[in-house]
Amino acid sequence: MLWSAAGHLAQPQTIPPVHSAALWMALVALAVKEGLFRYMLAAARRLNSSLLIANAWHARSDAASSLVVALGIIGNLAGFAWFDPLAALAVGLLIVRMGYRFAVSALHDLMDRAVDEEMQQEIADTLRTTPGVAGLHDLKTRKAGDLVLVDVHLEVAGEMSVAEGHQIARHARERVLAQHPVLNVMVHLDPCEAQGLTKEV
Structure with missing residues (x-):
């Protein structure tokens, strides 16, 4: 032409x-x-x-x-x-x-690029408003086709039991999967008082 x-x-x-x-x-x-x-x-x-x-x-x-x-x-x-x-x-x-x-x-x-800042903020807000979550850090995202893979550290009360922490992590993961086009969420739990010790969920 x-x-x-x-x-x-x-x-x-x-x-x-x-x-x-x-x-x-x-x-x-x-x-x-x-x-x-x-x-x-x-x-x-x-x-x-x-x-x-x-x-x-x-x-x-x-x-x-x-x-x-x-x-x-x-x-x-x-x-x-x-x-x-x-x-x-x-x-x-x-x-x-x-x-x-x-x-x-x-x-x-x-090349597995990260999602835009707006979507990342929306995912962070969903995680942060989950009951039992005191905060979060090291939120990472990457595209997987039309969906998103999420990796995040959630901060919970240090005196909480492993079972209680696991329940909060599962609830946070389920909320993200239900509200956003996310394929999977990897959650790591950090106690608020001693973030140097991390339990992976």
């Missing part, structure tokens, strides 16, 4: 005429793709699916491409023949840009 568009721009006499029906097709495609984008993005956010988010933005890129194509056709019909290959060149560059962004996002997921 980029090569062909560049060739037409270099030799304007090779640019073919465009029929007005092409404009209507581009406008219909624009409306359909924009509607699909909004629907898929809402579903992706509800399900917290990075795959659906990528598909939604693919639909948005199609909508943007249709808009650029429509502008190119309008210019061509108005007598500016070079608008058409210029629009094709813009669409080609848009596709390259979107492909690069998707590739970088996928690479980050493969």
